[in-house]
Structure formats: C-alpha cells, structure tokens
Amino acid sequence: MDLHKNENDEVLRLALELRETGPFFKQKKLLETSLNVENPVCIKSSYTPDQLKDLLNLLIKRARIVNFNEVELYFGGDIDNLEHCISPRNELEALYSILEAINKSVSSESCTMKNIKQMLEEEIVDRIQEVGNKFREETRIVGDSSVGKEKGVLDWGVNNGMKTKVDIAYVEGAGRGAIAREDLKVGDIALEIPVSVIISGELLHESDMFPIFEKIDGISEETMLLLWSMKEKHRKESRFKLYFDTLPENFNTGLSFGIDAIMALDGTLLLEEIVQAKEHLRTQYVELFPALSDHHPDIFPSELYTWEQFLWACELWYSNSMKVIFPDGKLRTCLIPVAGFLNHSICPHIMNYGRVDASTNSLRFPLSRPCRSGEQCFLSYGNFSSSHLLTFYGFLPRGNNPYDIIPLDIDIAQDEDSEVGTPTTEWSSHMVRGTWLSKNHRIFHYGLPPPLLDHLRKTKNLVSQSNTPRHEVLETDLNVLEGLSSTFQQMMESLGDENQEDRESACWDVMLAIEFKSLQRRIISSILTSCDSGSEEVQQSADIMESAYRAWLRARKEGLISQHLDTLNRELQMALGTAKWQLEEFERAVCLSYRSNGDDITNTRHREFVSAIEDQISRVETALKESLEVEGKKPFRWVNLDKEECDDLAHFLSGTPGTSQMIKDDCIKGKSSEEVPISIKDISGFIELQERKIPETGHEISYRADHISSNQTVWSSLDRNTLEIVIDIDDKQTNGLTEATPEDKGSKPFIWRSRALERTAKSETTCVTSVAGQIYTFRTSFDANRLFICPFFAPLNLSHVEVL
Numbered sequence: 001m002d003l004h005k006n007e008n009d010e011v012l013r014l015a016l017e018l019r020e021t022g023p024f025f026k027q028k029k030l031l032e033t034s035l036n037v038e039n040p041v042c043i044k045s046s047y048t049p050d051q052l053k054d055l056l057n058l059l060i061k062r063a064r065i066v067n068f069n070e071v072e073l074y075f076g077g078d079i080d081n082l083e084h085c086i087s088p089r090n091e092l093e094a095l096y097s098i099l100e101a102i103n104k105s106v107s108s109e110s111c112t113m114k115n116i117k118q119m120l121e122e123e124i125v126d127r128i129q130e131v132g133n134k135f136r137e138e139t140r141i142v143g144d145s146s147v148g149k150e151k152g153v154l155d156w157g158v159n160n161g162m163k164t165k166v167d168i169a170y171v172e173g174a175g176r177g178a179i180a181r182e183d184l185k186v187g188d189i190a191l192e193i194p195v196s197v198i199i200s201g202e203l204l205h206e207s208d209m210f211p212i213f214e215k216i217d218g219i220s221e222e223t224m225l226l227l228w229s230m231k232e233k234h235r236k237e238s239r240f241k242l243y244f245d246t247l248p249e250n251f252n253t254g255l256s257f258g259i260d261a262i263m264a265l266d267g268t269l270l271l272e273e274i275v276q277a278k279e280h281l282r283t284q285y286v287e288l289f290p291a292l293s294d295h296h297p298d299i300f301p302s303e304l305y306t307w308e309q310f311l312w313a314c315e316l317w318y319s320n321s322m323k324v325i326f327p328d329g330k331l332r333t334c335l336i337p338v339a340g341f342l343n344h345s346i347c348p349h350i351m352n353y354g355r356v357d358a359s360t361n362s363l364r365f366p367l368s369r370p371c372r373s374g375e376q377c378f379l380s381y382g383n384f385s386s387s388h389l390l391t392f393y394g395f396l397p398r399g400n401n402p403y404d405i406i407p408l409d410i411d412i413a414q415d416e417d418s419e420v421g422t423p424t425t426e427w428s429s430h431m432v433r434g435t436w437l438s439k440n441h442r443i444f445h446y447g448l449p450p451p452l453l454d455h456l457r458k459t460k461n462l463v464s465q466s467n468t469p470r471h472e473v474l475e476t477d478l479n480v481l482e483g484l485s486s487t488f489q490q491m492m493e494s495l496g497d498e499n500q501e502d503r504e505s506a507c508w509d510v511m512l513a514i515e516f517k518s519l520q521r522r523i524i525s526s527i528l529t530s531c532d533s534g535s536e537e538v539q540q541s542a543d544i545m546e547s548a549y550r551a552w553l554r555a556r557k558e559g560l561i562s563q564h565l566d567t568l569n570r571e572l573q574m575a576l577g578t579a580k581w582q583l584e585e586f587e588r589a590v591c592l593s594y595r596s597n598g599d600d601i602t603n604t605r606h607r608e609f610v611s612a613i614e615d616q617i618s619r620v621e622t623a624l625k626e627s628l629e630v631e632g633k634k635p636f637r638w639v640n641l642d643k644e645e646c647d648d649l650a651h652f653l654s655g656t657p658g659t660s661q662m663i664k665d666d667c668i669k670g671k672s673s674e675e676v677p678i679s680i681k682d683i684s685g686f687i688e689l690q691e692r693k694i695p696e697t698g699h700e701i702s703y704r705a706d707h708i709s710s711n712q713t714v715w716s717s718l719d720r721n722t723l724e725i726v727i728d729i730d731d732k733q734t735n736g737l738t739e740a741t742p743e744d745k746g747s748k749p750f751i752w753r754s755r756a757l758e759r760t761a762k763s764e765t766t767c768v769t770s771v772a773g774q775i776y777t778f779r780t781s782f783d784a785n786r787l788f789i790c791p792f793f794a795p796l797n798l799s800h801v802e803v804l
Helices: 025-033 049-066 070-076 087-104 110-135 149-159 201-206 222-230 241-246 259-264 268-290 291-295 306-322 384-393 450-458 470-495 510-532 532-559 562-594 598-632 643-653 662-667 680-691 700-715
Strands: 003-004 010-014 043-044 143-144 166-171 175-180 188-194 321-325 332-334 362-366 405-413 430-433 723-727 736-737 750-754 762-771 772-783
Touching: 003 043, 010 087, 010 110, 025 049, 025 070, 049 087, 049 110, 070 430, 110 268, 149 166, 149 241, 175 188, 201 470, 222 332, 222 470, 259 268, 268 306, 268 384, 306 321, 306 332, 306 384, 384 510, 405 450, 430 450, 430 510, 450 470, 470 510, 510 562, 532 562, 532 598, 562 598
Parallel strands: none
Antiparallel strands: 003 010, 010 043, 143 166, 166 175, 188 362, 321 332, 405 430, 405 772, 723 736, 750 762, 762 772
16 A cells, blocks of 8 residues: 555555456456456545445455455355355455555555545454354353363463463353454464464474484475374373373264264265265275384384374364474474464464464464453364364354355267357356345346356357347246256155154264264255246246236226236236246256256146146136227237346346336327337336236236235245145146155156265266267266365375385
C-alpha cells in the first residue's frame, strides 16, 4: 500500500496481486478481470463511510479470488458466488490478508487518513468476528488437566522457553483440547514454541541409529524419525519423555479400524482406501523388519519394533506432525509438543503458522480470528475431506465441511464416426459435493459445479452462449442430469439403508464408520435432488397451469368484465405454453436415457406421469380453444423465444419473478389477448398478479404464487430424503411428489462396480451410463501414491530400502 497526495485528496492505494507462479493463476486472473475494477483500489480521504464500505466489498471479492484453493475455485469460481462467503477458511484468509496489508501500510499523520485506516481495520475485524460467530463450535469442558501428564508437559515446555496463552483440558466430543486462558484478539500469539523443544531431523544425528540409516539407500528423513520415535518413547532418560508420556496408547484413527468397522463402510470408497492404506503400510514394514532387528538387535530390538508398534508410530506422525520451514530455508517434518493438543475446525482460529521466526528462533501460532476466554482454540490441519480426516486423524469434523468432495474421472467413449472430439476444458479433473453448499440452485445451475456442467455440455457439442436457443440448452441439461442421476442413484443404492439400531451398541470405530456412511448418503441424496429438479419443474408448470385454468373458469362463470377476463385468458395461455414445452423436453430426455436399457417399472411410471400431464394439458387446451371460437377471437399460437424472453423464462422456472416492465404496463392498461403477442414475458405479469385486486379471484391467484415459492423450496431442500414424481399404478389419475425408496428411484442404464478385490496402485470405482447415444464413464479415483501425501507427513519412502 502506497500513499500519494493529490491537490485536495490524500489517496491510499491498496493492491492484492495474484502471483503468476501461484496455482490456477489463469482461472483466477480471468475471474478477477470479471470484477471490472481497477487494481490497485484507490481510497481517498474525501470518501464517505458508504463509499469506503463499497470499496472494501470490492477488496474482499478480490481477496477471495487470491486465496482460492482448488476446491473453492472449482465450486465458487463464478461472479455470482463472489458475493458470498465461499468457505470459512477462504473468508478468514481473505479478510486477514486485507487487515495485514492495512497494518503494514505507510500512512500520513493527518487525522483523516488515520481515521480511515482505523475504520477499515474495525470493519474487517467485525467481519472476521461475524464469520467466527456463524461457524462457532460450542466448548463444553468435562475435565481439566491442572494436574497429571498434561500439566507436566505444559510446565516442561514453559521451563524450556515456551510461551502459552492456552491451557489443556478435556472437551466433550474432542478428547483433549487447548482452551484460551484469556480473551485473545486477532494477531495475538496463542502459543510460541522454541526450536529446542521441537522434534525434527536434527535429532537423528545424535542417535545411535544414524550410522545405520546412512547405509540404507533411499530412506527418507521422515522414515528415520518414525523408527527413532518407536524406540525413544521407551527410553527413560529421553528429554522428551514427558511428551511421549502424554501420547495415547491407541490413536483410534481409520488405520486402526477393526473388521466390523471396515464392513460397516461397505458401499463407500473409504472401505477400499483404508484397506489399501493398511496393506501399503504393512508392505513398508515387511521391507524393514525383521531384517533390521536381525542385523542390529541392539539398536532395533524386536520387542520394540513389532507391527503394532510400527502402526502406532505411523498414526503418531500422520496425526501429530507438522511441516515447518526453518531459518535455513529447509522444510522439515516435526513433532511439536503441546501444539498437538490444538484440535481441527473448518473455521479455525489459527491458520498462518509453520515458519520459524529467525529473530526469536521459535515457532509462533498467531490468531486469525478472536478467541474468548474459556473457548477452545482451533487449528487448521489443512483443507481435507472427512474421509482423509477420519483415516489419518480419527474424527469427522463438525459442521458442513466444504472439502467433502466425490472426485470424478470422466471418460467419454467416441464412436469411430463421431464428429465430437475430446472437449477442451480448463479443468483436468472434476468433482461433486453436497449441493446444500451451493449458492445457485436456479435452472441451468441446479446447485451443481459449473465446470462439471460445462464439461458435460461440451461433450454434446453445445456451449451455452448468448445466441444458443435456451430450449436446446435445457434439452442438453436434462440429458446431462439424467446421466448424473443414474450414476449417483446406483451409488446410493450400494450404500444400503441406514440402521439406527447399529448406533446404540456400536464401538468407537463402527460408530465413526456409520457416521461417515450417513454423510455420504446425505451428499449423494443432495446431488440426486438437484438432478431430479427437471421433472419437478415440469410438475410445477402443470400445477401453475391448473391453477390458472381454475381461476379462468371461475371468472367466466361469474361473468367478470372483459378487461379482467382477457388478463386471465392471457395468463392461462402462457402457463399452458410453458407446461407443453417443458413436458416435451422432459419426455425427450427420458426416452433418450432409456433408449439402450432401463427397468420396466421405472419406464412405466415415467410413461404414466407423462400421459397424466398430457391429459391435463389437452383438457385445458381444448377448453381454451373452444372459448376463443365461441367469442370469435383469433386462435392462440406458439412463438419462438428471443434472448430476453428466454431470460424471463429462466427466472420463472427458478421461482423468481421476471422484470419485464412492458408487459406489466400492458396488463394494467387492459390490452386484450388479440393485441398482445403471446410470449413468455407475460409470465412476469402472471407471477405478480397476487398484488392486483381482481374480484373474487385473488385467493386463487395468491395460491399460484405461493405454490411457486413452495415448489422451489421442495426441489432445493437439502435436509431431507430425495423426492421423485411418481404415479400410483393403481390410480393413474393421481400424481404428485411421493417419497421414493432407493429401489424405486430412477433407472439403472449402467453398471456400477467396486473393484474391491483389485489391489493395484490406483484403484477405481466405475460407473458407465449411456445418455443420448453417448457413453459416459464416471470414475471415482483412489490413488494409493497420492493418499499418503499427508498434511504434514511426507510419504514413507521405503520402496527402495536396502538393508545391509
């Protein structure tokens, strides 16, 4: 931030630059350009508080982009999402980066600029506090550690130069945690650990194991530290004995899951991941032992280097180690006494740590958001999914984890004669997550990630552009949604039904497995809800048409004046046209989806649904035509939609009123149906009719508007089982939204198989589905090599170990 003076104004220029060498620079730069604001942002001394707040909002949007990680950019990387908090981590990072820039800025001595800086700082801190309050986790202390091992290691740390503003206590649902001794502000140092009490690779040179390690080809420093800790924990004269004494006998991570917990994960990818992880570690252990113990029994006694002790050490380093940059620039894997008591949260107090301060030769843990006295102080372990946290840390995070994704590897099979090439995309991999986290559930968005939808649209040689007819986009979207729905429906069925009785008598590992499986059901259910929205929109249009039809019949029966009758006549035509068009698109998508295969029951139900809606439309259309003929008016016609009309249609389908002022004015002036061209723009007037006083029909019009709102809530509802439109086979005249079981919902035009028995380096779960004659393969990938790149612990490099 630089200070410049003009004739009448002092100007502060605040810039948040993107690093060209940073990840995803191209996508971030493109998104930043769409903000259409100059960089740096100029803050003038003459600005009013409202102007300052507007500029601050622009800065926050830019800061969100700068601090995007891959998942946040994938799901939130469009201009609409920048208006909202993408994730607690991203929001805190964005706000803290602005605050840090303001604090480091050089400003004049004038009172005006000092006041402006103070006001900006206070506003940022207030917003940080709002984020913390929104995602705050309640702390319930069930036991303190004023005496015992925890108190001993805390005193040991202080005696060796450690500074702390936290105590250790037992917290409900979290085991041991760090509790703030006092109110801590943004920037306060909660914990400061001197390098002298950090366990790092430097200690290896003092060990009698090091001469042996030097002779082993390819062994990593992390592996050496792991083997060193297995023996050091038992050494009575160790200067870290108080620390090792506080460590649990069992870490209870996913790597310690028993057979019952493993089987409880049946149907999830996590089952395969944990099995392969344990096999991977077992292979590494066999490469080292008993060879090391046989050749050097005094250094590696066999009783201390059992498989159980090896697994314990792996869990220790996976769950407690941190990557730290030392003053010499080297990145080392370390164990940090006391800091290991800091628990993880999706909205942490401490995010920026991991570099030793050269001036104090210590590792500091500063706060990025305030922490009240008696509140648990949280750390960020990293941007990890619940499956990763369960496997390597042994817990599921509280709240909605924005990094709970299901990765998709999409292959598109091409016929030899196909003209469609491999679609170009900015993303090499795709993913989905719970759609309750999405900010956009409107039509053509559905709460699903834009990169995924765009990629699948491109496979159809269709890119949504301004000159693309909206009905073509919707037709493609229905095909895409049918394919996704089919894939995830089978995944949902593979999870089986939830059994509440299992929770009551379950042990810790089975309980965690059940909770994880419930989370997977919830994520997949939300995706199915979004994919099934197309059919619900068809039902919604039919309901709107039926309501308009009843109001029209009543108006004719009661002999309303011509002006009001014409208005209702026009509204009925619009509702009828929309229902016809949507039903045609839905029916086409269903036929294409079932062209190759599909179960008879589901096909029959969809046919009955389409037939029932067709009968309803035909009845309304016939009555309307007869009325026009009797009154001697011109028959209505259907027209093509221009861009503006398509936009209004999209607003209508998403349950939000359009803004066509012209049609609204025409309605007020009382033009007849013969004078006003039939267009979708009239729908905006239809939705707003609840505000107009039409004799004896107000309650019915109000019902229509309410129904629009309620249906929107139904299809975007996130905390319920998926709903599907079905027809009762015993009563073909009845249709509606009926809760469907996994066996009832959707078709099965694909094969979903879990290659649980194929233990290769890269395992896959494959779904093959045929949509519109094109074969899509959705592959959820598990890469064993990538799995062991833990947050702070590098992979165990044991594949090239040679024991001499």
